[in-house]
Amino acid sequence: xxxxxxxxxxxxxxxxxxxxxxxxxxxxxxxxxxxxxxxxxxxxxxxxxxxxxxxxxxxxxxxxxxxxxxxxxxxxxxxxxxxxxxxxxxxxxxxxxxxxxxxxxxxxxxxxxxxxxxxxxxxxxxxxxxxxxxxxxxxxxxxxxxxxxxxxxxxxxxxxxxxxxxxxxxxxx
Numbered sequence: 368x369x370x371x372x373x374x375x376x377x378x379x380x381x382x383x384x385x386x387x388x389x390x391x392x393x394x395x396x397x398x399x400x401x402x403x404x405x406x407x408x409x410x411x412x413x414x415x416x417x418x419x420x421x422x423x424x425x426x427x428x429x430x431x432x433x434x435x436x437x438x439x440x441x442x443x444x445x446x447x448x449x450x451x452x453x454x455x456x457x458x459x460x461x462x463x464x465x466x467x468x469x470x471x472x473x474x475x476x477x478x479x480x481x482x483x484x485x486x487x488x489x490x491x492x493x494x495x496x497x498x499x500x501x502x503x504x505x506x507x508x509x510x511x512x513x514x515x516x517x518x519x520x521x522x523x524x525x526x527x528x529x530x531x532x533x534x535x536x537x538x539x540x
Contacts, residue, residue, distance in 0.1 A: 391503075392410040392411075392503060392507070392540070393407050393409050394408045394540075396408060397535060399441065405423050405424060405425050405535050407422050407537075408422070408511060410506060412502060417503055417506065418497055419433075420495040424490055424491050425490050426492055426534070427486060427490070428487060428488045430516075431484045431530065432484075433481040434512050434530075435510070435511060436457055436512045437457035437460050437479075437509060438510060439508045439539065439540070440457075440510060440538065451533070453512060453533035454533070456510040456533070456536060458477075459480060460509055468480060468521060470520045471497075471499065471500065472499050480518075480520065481496060483517055484496065506539045507540060508540075510536055510538050510539065511539060512536050513533075515530065515531040517530065518530050
């Protein structure tokens with residue numbers, strides 16, 4: 368085989384392996400109250416971070432807290448004698464153990480803090496958001512959570528941005 372063919376095959380093999388590594392992920396989201404599907408979120412890597420592109424329906428209109436949670440589970444758990452929907456997902460993804468809620472683009476807070484998710488008046492969420500500190504590779508084995516209320520990206524006046532109850536969840540595989 369001549370050098371030109373060898374270089375061509377090598378470039379092709381490297382290009383294909385890169386495509387496999389950078390493959391988009393699709394996460395099926397479920398309403399935690401009813402157990403019914405509410406749509407999907409596509410995760411794609413680009414040079415700026417991970418883009419979350421929702422195709423969701425039947426959600427309450429308005430702004431919602433939107434986070435990556437530590438565990439790959441959407442099951443309920445019990446805390447202080449009460450059932451917590453989606454509680455098995457654990458807390459926000461925080462590999463640096465900052466124990467602090469904040470903006471998606473700052474470095475001194477949970478890495479799983481995402482931009483708020485907007486749901487239109489007809490219950491649809493289709494606006495993509497960017498998480499600049501995340502990579503697709505590190506997201507596998509975690510959960511995506513949508514909360515009932517908005518997110519002020521702070522622990523004040525309420526912890527974890529004030530998003531409140533967990534309303535929809537999906538496991539990233």
